[in-house]
Amino acid sequence: MGFNIAIDGPAGAGKSTIAKKVAKELSFIYVDTGAMYRAIAYYMLQNNVAKDEAAVAKEVENVDVKLAYVDGEQQVLLNGENVSSFIRTEEVGNMASFVAKVSEVRAKLLDLQRNLAKENDIIMDGRDIGTNVLPNADVKVYLTASSEERANRRYKELCEKGISCDRDEIERDIIARDEQDMNREIAPLKQAEDATLIDSSHMTIDEVVAAIIKLK
Numbered sequence: 001m002g003f004n005i006a007i008d009g010p011a012g013a014g015k016s017t018i019a020k021k022v023a024k025e026l027s028f029i030y031v032d033t034g035a036m037y038r039a040i041a042y043y044m045l046q047n048n049v050a051k052d053e054a055a056v057a058k059e060v061e062n063v064d065v066k067l068a069y070v071d072g073e074q075q076v077l078l079n080g081e082n083v084s085s086f087i088r089t090e091e092v093g094n095m096a097s098f099v100a101k102v103s104e105v106r107a108k109l110l111d112l113q114r115n116l117a118k119e120n121d122i123i124m125d126g127r128d129i130g131t132n133v134l135p136n137a138d139v140k141v142y143l144t145a146s147s148e149e150r151a152n153r154r155y156k157e158l159c160e161k162g163i164s165c166d167r168d169e170i171e172r173d174i175i176a177r178d179e180q181d182m183n184r185e186i187a188p189l190k191q192a193e194d195a196t197l198i199d200s201s202h203m204t205i206d207e208v209v210a211a212i213i214k215l216k
């Protein structure tokens, strides 16, 4: 059994940025489970599958998701094709939140996630890692920040990339995605009883990284 760190929290809380840094400092493998849901969402969008739970449940039978690591960076393989550079859009993120409600989708990814954790020292982020995927994780963190702060960070990030966007629309999107992820029937986003809550609204990235490493 590897040493397992579970990080859950809402969209845009900085989970992946933080988890990547912690992984580097501890020489752990970083597992981004959101990317797996995004890959399935990307497949559904590419194949014009309706935003309908039964349709998604049926189509997911044709989907195979695997992870690979290139220079320490996680890559997602969708039916053998590396789709990592296509899954970061808002459209794919919103569809990922939809497909994540479907039990057949979650079942498909659960074994993959658990097997990675069994064999390696990992830090895994997502929505249900501490509550459902790795209930016996050695360290559990619930990382959050106000929706205002999360929207500000996302807005800044997109502006820096030269992508034009509307800050208030970003905040509305974030709130809608949280609602969907927190209120679904299967494995909703919530803080595990034994997780440490970190609100990063007024913390730097390095402060959050240090706080997590201290929990080890």
Ligand code: DC
Residues within 6 Å of the ligand: 011, 012, 033, 034, 035, 037, 038, 093, 096, 097, 100, 125, 126, 127, 128, 129, 177, 181
């Ligand atoms: O973290 P992210 O934005 O890449 O995740 C995209 C969506 O995937 C998220 O809105 C909900 C879903 N997800 C999930 O249901 N369970 C996880 N462990 C990770 C992501």
